[in-house]
Amino acid sequence: MINKLNEKIKKTGAPIVVGLDPMLSYLPTHLLDAAVAEKGESLEAVADAIFAYNKAIVDATYDLIPAVKPQIAMYEQFGLPGLAAFKKTVDYCHEKDLVVIGDVKRGDIGSTSAAYATAHLGQVAVGSKVLTPFDEDFATVNPYLGSDGIEPFVKVCKEEKKGIFVLVKTSNPSSGEFQDRVITDDEGKQRPLYEFVGQMVDKWGSDCMGDDYSYVGAVVGATYPEMGKVLRELMPKSYILVPGYGAQGGKGADLVHFFDKDGLGAIVNSSRGIIAAYKQEQYQAKGITEENFADASRMAVEAMIADIKSALN
Numbered sequence: 001m002i003n004k005l006n007e008k009i010k011k012t013g014a015p016i017v018v019g020l021d022p023m024l025s026y027l028p029t030h031l032l033d034a035a036v037a038e039k040g041e042s043l044e045a046v047a048d049a050i051f052a053y054n055k056a057i058v059d060a061t062y063d064l065i066p067a068v069k070p071q072i073a074m075y076e077q078f079g080l081p082g083l084a085a086f087k088k089t090v091d092y093c094h095e096k097d098l099v100v101i102g103d104v105k106r107g108d109i110g111s112t113s114a115a116y117a118t119a120h121l122g123q124v125a126v127g128s129k130v131l132t133p134f135d136e137d138f139a140t141v142n143p144y145l146g147s148d149g150i151e152p153f154v155k156v157c158k159e160e161k162k163g164i165f166v167l168v169k170t171s172n173p174s175s176g177e178f179q180d181r182v183i184t185d186d187e188g189k190q191r192p193l194y195e196f197v198g199q200m201v202d203k204w205g206s207d208c209m210g211d212d213y214s215y216v217g218a219v220v221g222a223t224y225p226e227m228g229k230v231l232r233e234l235m236p237k238s239y240i241l242v243p244g245y246g247a248q249g250g251k252g253a254d255l256v257h258f259f260d261k262d263g264l265g266a267i268v269n270s271s272r273g274i275i276a277a278y279k280q281e282q283y284q285a286k287g288i289t290e291e292n293f294a295d296a297s298r299m300a301v302e303a304m305i306a307d308i309k310s311a312l313n
Contacts, residue, residue, distance in 0.1 A: 001137045001162045002210040002217075002239065005099045006264060008066035014305045015259070017101060017241070018061060018297075019271025020070040020089060022050045026276045028290040047081035053293075054089045057275055058096055060294035061301050067099035069241075069269055090136055100136045101241065105167065107142030107149045114152035121164075122156045138163040140219060140241070143197055144178075147204075154208055154216060163215040163239075166201050168231060169194040171221025171244030194227065198234040205238055213239050213265065222254050222268065229257035232265070240266040245304070246273030252304075252311035263312050274300045 009015050024032075024046065031052050035045040058068065068089075075086035093100050106116040120139040123130050141153055141164045153164045169179055179194040198218060205214030214237045220228050222244035232240065240258050245268050258266040277283050277300035278293035288296040 001099065002213050002215050005066060005137075005163075005239070005267070006210070006213060008099060009264060009267065012064060012066050013309070014065055014301075015264070015267050015308060016065060016301070016304055017067040017069045017267050017269045018057070018065055018274050018301065019103070019243075019269050020054050020057070020068050020275065021074045021103075021271040022053055022275065023074060023272075026272065026279075027053055028278070028293050030291060043078045043081040046078050047075075047085040050075070050078070050082070051085045051088050051092075053275075054085075055092055056294040057297045058093055058098070060298040061274075062093075062096040062098055064298070064301050064305065065098070067101055067267065068093050069101040069103050069271075071103040071271070087134060090134060094135070099138070101138040101140070101165065102134060102136030103140050104136075105140050105142050106153075107145050109145055109148050110152075113145075113149045114155075117153045117156040121153070121160055121162045123160070136162075138165060138217070140165045140167065142167050143200065147200070150200075150204055154204055157215040158208055161210075161215070163217060165217040165219050165239075165241040166197070166204070168197045168201060168218040169220045169224055169227050171223045175221070192227075195230065195234060198231045201238055202235045205235075209237065213237055217241055219243065220258065222258075225254040225257060228255075232257055232260070236260070238265075242266055242268045244269075246270045252307035252309075255308060256311055259312060268304075268308060270300070270304055274304070 027049050031049045035049040039045040070089050072086055075082040090100050102120050104120055119133045120136050123132050143150055143166050157163055181193050182190050183193050184190050185196055201216055201218045205216030208215045217239035218235055219241045220231050222242045242258050274297050278288050278296035283296040
């Protein structure tokens with residue numbers, strides 16, 4: 001799947017991923033009202049509105065982008081109906097030939113980690129049938145329980161030709177409380193913990209390769225460009241998933257060092273800056289309303305592509 005992601009980025013010229021992270025406050029009134037009219041004031045109604053919202057945004061942008069990234073917590077908050085909307089979203093995005101990165105941030109030990117890997121990337125045999133539970137193409141993974149939390153995912157990646165993005169240096173303001181701590185590595189060198197984790201990502205991915213890049217990628221926040229430069233050198237064969245663009249303050253000029261010399265090797269996420277673009281004054285000034293919210297999402301994607309291309313050129 002890393003080969004498909006890389007080729008779609010080349011084809012679209014858009015190293016970006018749309019984060020499908022719906023909040024109740026993002027939903028246009030007409031979508032929620034229609035769902036409530038059919039199913040009452042219920043979690044099922046919210047789930048239906050979320051899927052309608054996602055579908056409209058995907059329909060408006062799929063020809064411009066290589067991938068989407070649904071954040072599972074935004075669906076879990078609405079219980080089982082929300083998870084059903086998550087699965088419907090994954091399946092619909094596959095119908096549009098988009099790569100799906102499941103932002104699930106799983107991480108545990110032993111059989112529990114193996115179960116998470118199966119749920120999101122693998123298959124389950126039920127009698128004579130082999131079934132895929134959630135069926136994302138990539139999953140985000142927390143490495144802070146050590147190698148026995150990562151290796152079950154790597155095993156499934158090899159079997160299914162899918163991938164993971166390991167949290168290395170995240171975009172949130174307090175990430176440094178742990179990730180920036182200076183440690184002494186096995187060679188006696190002192191370095192920040194995130195550099196050591198990046199080194200481990202490179203190791204985990206070394207025998208798990210696609211044509212040009214590893215199945216094992218990394219998450220590195222756009223809000224830390226200098227750290228991204230160091231990590232790009234430590235992980236030359238890993239794709240970097242870059243959150244923090246737009247609403248969190250990252251911009252195209254911050255991203256140059258996340259990419260390799262060919263302008264590949266990284267994919268930049270924007271969530272509410274795209275899916276809730278219709279709420280921004282700059283798009284409302286162009287005639288955008290709640291009813292044509294998806295048109296604003298397309299405009300936001302086009303602006304993001306132009307910003308990143310400008311920076312890389």
